[in-house]
Each structure stands twice: as C-alpha cells, then as structure tokens.
Amino acid sequence: xxxxxxxxxxxxxxxxxxxxxxxxxxxxxxxxxxxxxxxxxxxxxxxxxxxxxxxxxxxxxxxxxxxxxxxxxxxxxxxxxxxxxxxxxxxxxxxxxxxxxxxxxxxxxxxxxxxxxxxxxxxxxxxxxxxxxxxxxxxxxxxxxxxxxxxxxxxxxxxxxxxxxxxxxxxxxx
Amino acid sequence: xxxxxxxxxxxxxxxxxxxxxxxxxxxxxxxxxxxxxxxxxxxxxxxxxxxxxxxxxxxxxxxxxxxxxxxxxxxxxxxxxxxxxxxxxxxxxxxxxxxxxxxxxxxxxxxxxxxxxxxxxxxxxxxxxxxxxxxxxxxxxxxxxxxxxxxxxxxxxxxxxxxxxxxxxxxxxx
Numbered sequence: 001x002x003x004x005x006x007x008x009x010x011x012x013x014x015x016x017x018x019x020x021x022x023x024x025x026x027x028x029x030x031x032x033x034x035x036x037x038x039x040x041x042x043x044x045x046x047x048x049x050x051x052x053x054x055x056x057x058x059x060x061x062x063x064x065x066x067x068x069x070x071x072x073x074x075x076x077x078x079x080x081x082x083x084x085x086x087x088x089x090x091x092x093x094x095x096x097x098x099x100x101x102x103x104x105x106x107x108x109x110x111x112x113x114x115x116x117x118x119x120x121x122x123x124x125x126x127x128x129x130x131x132x133x134x135x136x137x138x139x140x141x142x143x144x145x146x147x148x149x150x151x152x153x154x155x156x157x158x159x160x161x162x163x164x165x166x167x168x169x170x171x172x173x174x
Numbered sequence: 175x176x177x178x179x180x181x182x183x184x185x186x187x188x189x190x191x192x193x194x195x196x197x198x199x200x201x202x203x204x205x206x207x208x209x210x211x212x213x214x215x216x217x218x219x220x221x222x223x224x225x226x227x228x229x230x231x232x233x234x235x236x237x238x239x240x241x242x243x244x245x246x247x248x249x250x251x252x253x254x255x256x257x258x259x260x261x262x263x264x265x266x267x268x269x270x271x272x273x274x275x276x277x278x279x280x281x282x283x284x285x286x287x288x289x290x291x292x293x294x295x296x297x298x299x300x301x302x303x304x305x306x307x308x309x310x311x312x313x314x315x316x317x318x319x320x321x322x323x324x325x326x327x328x329x330x331x332x333x334x335x336x337x338x339x340x341x342x343x344x345x346x347x348x
Contacts (some may be wrong), residue, residue, distance in 0.1 A: 003299060086299060092272075092276065092288035092289070092291050092292075092293070093288050093289075095272065095273035095276050095277075095288075096273060098266075098269065098272040098273065098293065099269035099270060099272065099273070102266065102269050103269075113295070114266035114267050114269075114295050115266070115267075115295030115296055116295060116296070117266045117294070117295060118266075118292060118293070118294040118295075119266065119272065119292070119293040119294070120291070120292040120293070120294075121287070121288050121289030121290060121291060121292075122289055122290070125177060125260060125300055125301050125302060126299055126300055126301070127299050127300070127301040127317075128299060143301075
C-alpha cells in the first residue's frame with residue numbers, strides 16, 4: 001500500500017480563515033480571503049495587522065476550533081482504504097497546539113488516531129510516496145511526489161504539481 | 175552528515191525510574207530496578223501494582239520531571255556536531271506529554287529545539303542512518319542501523335545490536 005502524508009494547517013484545516021477571523025475580531029476589520037488575493041494594498045495592511053496578532057497562535061485553544069477545509073472529510077475518508085495515511089503537522093513550534101490537534105482529528109477523522117499522527121518541525125526525513133502540503137519547503141527535499149495544496153501564500157510557486165481542492169486530490173489519487 | 179534518531183523514554187530520560195517511583199509512592203512499596211531484574215516474583219507483584227497506576231502516564235505533569243539517563247547529556251552533545259540528530263518520541267498516545275517533553279528537552283538539550291523534535295505513534299516511516307531506541311517494534315522496520323538501548327523489558331531481544339549505556343553509544347558512533 002502506498003504511503004500518503006497529509007498536512008493539517010491550510011490543507012485539512014482552514015487555519016488561514018481562523019487567522020483572518022482572529023485579525024478581524026481584534027482589529028475590527030472585515031478582511032476576506034477574496035479581498036486578500038485580489039487587493040494588494042489590503043493584503044499589505046492585513047499583513048501589518050496580522051503581525052500584531054501572530055502571538056495568538058501560541059495561545060491555548062487557538063488550534064482547537066479551526067474550520068474544516070471543504071471536502072477534506074469526505075475525500076480523506078475515501079483515500080483511507082487505498083493509502084497508508086499519516087497526518088504530518090509542523091506543530092512542535094506551537095507546544096499547546098498538539099493536544100488540541102489530536103482532539104480536532106478525533107472529532108473529524110476519528111479512524112486515523114494518534115498512531116498515524118506525526119508532529120514535527122521539518123518533514124524531510126519522513127519517507128512516503130506522496131505528500132499533500134501547502135508549503136514549498138516541505139516538498140523540496142521530499143523523496144516521493146509532492147502535491148502543493150493551493151493557498152494564497154503559494155500562488156507564485158511553479159515547481160510542484162498544484163492541487164486546487166480536495167476534489168482535485170480525489171481525482172488524482174483515486 | 176548521517177542522520178541519527180534518538181528516542182526519549184528509557185533512552186534519554188529514565189522514564190522507567192519515574193514509573194517505579196510513582197508505583198512506590200502510591201503503593202507504599204520500595205521496588206528498585208535491581209530488584210525487578212533479579213527477582214521474578216517481585217517483578218510479577220510490581221506489574222500488578224503498575225497496572226493500577228498506569229493511568230498516571232496520561233496525567234498533566236507526568237513527563238515534565240523525568241530524571242536524565244546517565245551520561246545522555248554529555249554524549250548527545252558530543253554526537254551533535256557529527257550527526258544530524260532528530261529526537262523521535264512515541265508521544266502522541268499521551269496528549270499532555272508533548273508540551274512537557276519540549277520543555278524537558280529545552281532544559282537539558284536546548285540546542286536541539288522544536289525543529290528537530292518529532293512526536294509520533296509509529297516510527298517506521300522516518301528515514302535515517304541510525305536509531306537508538308529501547309523498543310524492538312521501532313527497530314524492526316527501520317531502514318538504517320537500529321541500536322537497541324538496554325532496558326529491563328528488552329533483555330530477551332537478540333536480533334539487534336545492543337548498547338548498554340551512553341558511554342557505549344559514544345564509543346560506537348564517535
């Protein structure tokens with residue numbers, strides 16, 4: 001059975017949306033993903049506001065209530081029988097996040113479990129056939145096939161096969 | 175640079191001793207490692223008592239104050255310049271343990287850091303040249319050289335090169 005690594009933030013979980021909500025709540029603003037993609041000036045202002053709120057990523061509870069990414073639940077369930085799936089999240093930078101991420105996974109993907117969950121800094125030493133990740137740094141030294149999950153911060157990357165949605169992942173891997 | 179994976183519990187940290195202390199405190203007993211190795215009847219009684227206390231491994235704080243394994247600090251520091259070291263701990267079974275393990279590592283091995291720390295269930299998908307671990311299950315499917323760190327629970331294993339102490343690890347790898 002081929003092994004598939006799946007990233008959490010901005011792949012399974014819409015962490016970008018949670019961050020936008022956090023900035024909007026703190027700064028009384030109304031940014032949306034669409035505005036940030038289409039309006040460079042708004043994006044620049046948002047980045048400044050985000051830096052003043054970034055410390056909240058280390059707060060207890062931040063990673064517990066992230067919204068699900070569209071279709072992630074359905075497609076990963078379908079992939080589960082066909083691949084040996086490991087969830088691989090660069091979470092050790094956020095010590096509070098790990099127990100919260102395990103609870104989140106238990107809510108939405110209870111069949112995966114702690115035995116197939118990995119929290120790390122780097123990912124380059126993990127061997128698998130595929131990785132689905134939104135960060136170029138996690139694909140560069142990967143020994144299998146890297147699939148770049150589309151995100152506002154990776155639009156400029158052209159070195160890897162891009163997947164724009166979980167439905168696209170399903171077409172490619174099923 | 176060759177990559178070296180190092181397990182935490184019963185390799186860097188004397189978790190076995192912390193468990194013995196926990197059983198002794200709760201059961202008003204006075205087991206020692208030596209008694210458990212040399213006296214099968216005492217070991218059997220201890221195992222029964224341990225099972226009544228095992229739930230404490232999931233308690234907040236349990237993994238924060240584990241004693242260091244003899245010479246681990248000195249030898250790992252020496253290995254650090256010669257190997258790409260990753261700490262790999264099967265910690266996702268204990269959700270509270272991970273932030274505590276990061277703090278523990280920060281106390282005794284501050285140069286390693288979150289970027290080279292991995293918390294997981296299985297370890298078989300991590301690629302490296304060496305692994306030092308006390309559990310046979312983590313050596314069986316490992317693609318590099320597995321070194322079995324001596325522990326009371328692995329005395330019967332003969333399939334892997336055994337290292338009896340950190341001083342022996344140093345001789346072998348330096």
